[in-house]
Amino acid sequence: MWTVIQDQILGMKWLSVLIGDLLSALGIDTAGKLGGTIQFFIYDVIKIVVLLCTLIFVISYIQSYFPPERTKKIVGRFRGIGANIIAALLGTVTPFCSCSSIPLFIGFTSAGLPLGVTFSFLISSPMVDLGSLVLLMSIFGAKVAIVYVVLGLVIAVAGGTLIEKLHLENQVEEFIRNAKQIDIQQEKLTGKDRLKYSADKVAETFKKVFPYILVGVGIGAFIHNWIPKDLIVKFLGNGNPFGVVIATIAGVPMYADIFGCIPIAEALLAKGARLGVVLSFMMGVTTLSLPFMIMLKKAIKPKLLGVFVAICTIGIMIVGYFFNAIQYMLV
Numbered sequence: 001m002w003t004v005i006q007d008q009i010l011g012m013k014w015l016s017v018l019i020g021d022l023l024s025a026l027g028i029d030t031a032g033k034l035g036g037t038i039q040f041f042i043y044d045v046i047k048i049v050v051l052l053c054t055l056i057f058v059i060s061y062i063q064s065y066f067p068p069e070r071t072k073k074i075v076g077r078f079r080g081i082g083a084n085i086i087a088a089l090l091g092t093v094t095p096f097c098s099c100s101s102i103p104l105f106i107g108f109t110s111a112g113l114p115l116g117v118t119f120s121f122l123i124s125s126p127m128v129d130l131g132s133l134v135l136l137m138s139i140f141g142a143k144v145a146i147v148y149v150v151l152g153l154v155i156a157v158a159g160g161t162l163i164e165k166l167h168l169e170n171q172v173e174e175f176i177r178n179a180k181q182i183d184i185q186q187e188k189l190t191g192k193d194r195l196k197y198s199a200d201k202v203a204e205t206f207k208k209v210f211p212y213i214l215v216g217v218g219i220g221a222f223i224h225n226w227i228p229k230d231l232i233v234k235f236l237g238n239g240n241p242f243g244v245v246i247a248t249i250a251g252v253p254m255y256a257d258i259f260g261c262i263p264i265a266e267a268l269l270a271k272g273a274r275l276g277v278v279l280s281f282m283m284g285v286t287t288l289s290l291p292f293m294i295m296l297k298k299a300i301k302p303k304l305l306g307v308f309v310a311i312c313t314i315g316i317m318i319v320g321y322f323f324n325a326i327q328y329m330l331v
Contacts, residue, residue, distance in 0.1 A: 010138035012050070016043045033225045040221040044263045048213050051138065052259050053202050055131045060201035062130075063093050064194045071104075072111050075121075081161055083113075084120040088156035091124030092149075101125040102295050109299075110176050116164025120156045123312060126286045128152035132258045139266050140275070143330045144323075148279060151322070155315035162311060163304075171304030212260035220263030229271050236273035243277040244320035248313060251284025261285050275327040280320030287312050 007013045019042050020030045029035045066074070071090055078086050087108075091101070101122055108118040128149045136145035169177070189197065223232070236243045261282040269278050288309065297305055323330070 006137060006141060010051075010134065012043075012047045012138075015047060019043050019046075037221045037225040040224050040263075040267075041217055044217045044220060044266075045213060047138075048135075048217070048259055048262065049206075049210070051135060052131075052209065052213070053206060055134055056202045056205050057198045059093055059130050060198040061194055063201075064189055064197050066090065066093060072108060072113065075108070075113055075117060081157065083117045084157045084160045084164075085153075087113075087117045087121040087160065088124040088128075088153050091121045091156065092129050092153075102292075102299060106176055106299055109172055114164055115169050115172065116160040116162075118160075119163045119308065120160030122308075123159050123287065124153060124156035126258075126292075127156065127283055129258070135258055135262050139262060140269070140331070144275065144279075147323070147326075147330065148319075151319045152283070155312070155319065159308075159311040159315060163307060166307065168304045168307065171301040173299055173301065176299060209259055213263075216260035217263040220265075220267040223264065223267035224270060227271060232268060232271035232273050236268060236277045238274065243274055244280045244317050244324065247273075247277045247281035248284040248288070248316050248320065251281050251286075252288050253290050254285045258282065258286060274324045275331055276320035276323030276325075279323050280316050283312075283316040283319065287316065 016039070020039050023030050023035060023039055028038060030039045075083055075087050075090065104125075105118055105122045108121060109115065132152075133145050133149050136148055233239065236247060240246070265278045265282050268281070269275065293305065293309070296308070300308075
């Protein structure tokens with residue numbers, strides 16, 4: 001039963017077969033490079049868009065119960081590592097891309113929440129949202145998805161705890177530390193309001209994310225059908241112990257979210273890249289992208305930014321090598 005759910009509902013394998021049949025009926029050879037590229041592109045775009053819209057609607061409905069003011073109050077009830085864990089968990093039901101997390105991070109910091117707690121949220125939010133869990137299940141299976149999310153939360157909690165121990169509060173920009181906070185009365189939403197909020201979030205996020213999906217799927221289709229397998233294996237397979245390092249660094253110049261990374265990761269894995277290499281690339285893109293660093297630099301000073309980058313980079317590489325070591329147990 002789970003295999004059917006994973007392959008036919010989450011993975012939509014039936015859709016790939018249907019598109020292949022339709023292309024064949026039009027005289028397009030899907031076994032060839034060009035036909036295979038067209039099939040991969042159409043199938044992945046439709047699949048990811050359907051999952052995207054469904055996930056955003058469901059997660060936005062859940063998120064409607066956790067507006068910023070309520071989230072701050074929830075996190076503020078906890079102390080020590082418990083607060084870091086709660087912040088990391090709350091990060092899983094917030095925005096899908098790293099740059100969207102920065103305004104919430106600024107709000108939490110200016111509200112007086114401990115710096116380490118806000119960084120646990122900032123790391124978790126783009127790296128391990130609920131969307132990543134479902135999407136990873138659709139491609140890599142439940143075991144990989146669950147281990148990925150658990151390790152992502154560990155990075156978020158450990159990273160936030162370390163930043164708290166370093167006492168770097170003076171590395172946050174003055175305008176954030178000195179901001180005056182006003183408690184805003186949260187209006188009570190009806191079920192209809194929550195449905196409208198969720199639908200609006202679907203439209204808003206789709207417009208923002210769809211171009212990256214097209215680019216990601218296009219790159220994935222190119223890798224899947226045009227890049228020789230031997231080349232991928234040489235740089236990202238068993239033969240290269242630095243594959244995780246290369247993949248993590250390669251993700252930095254990109255700006256995308258989990259939806260844009262999935263088709264690239266899927267194609268790399270199919271071509272012989274190691275599982276840990278693929279997941280390190282995904283984490284690097286979602287957590288360490290250059291545009292995100294540029295935006296975050298407006299809120300924190302270089303020393304704290306450097307600590308954040310170092311923690312995330314080391315954590316991602318550890319996760320990558322760990323997945324490489326246990327790949328035989330998961331795939």
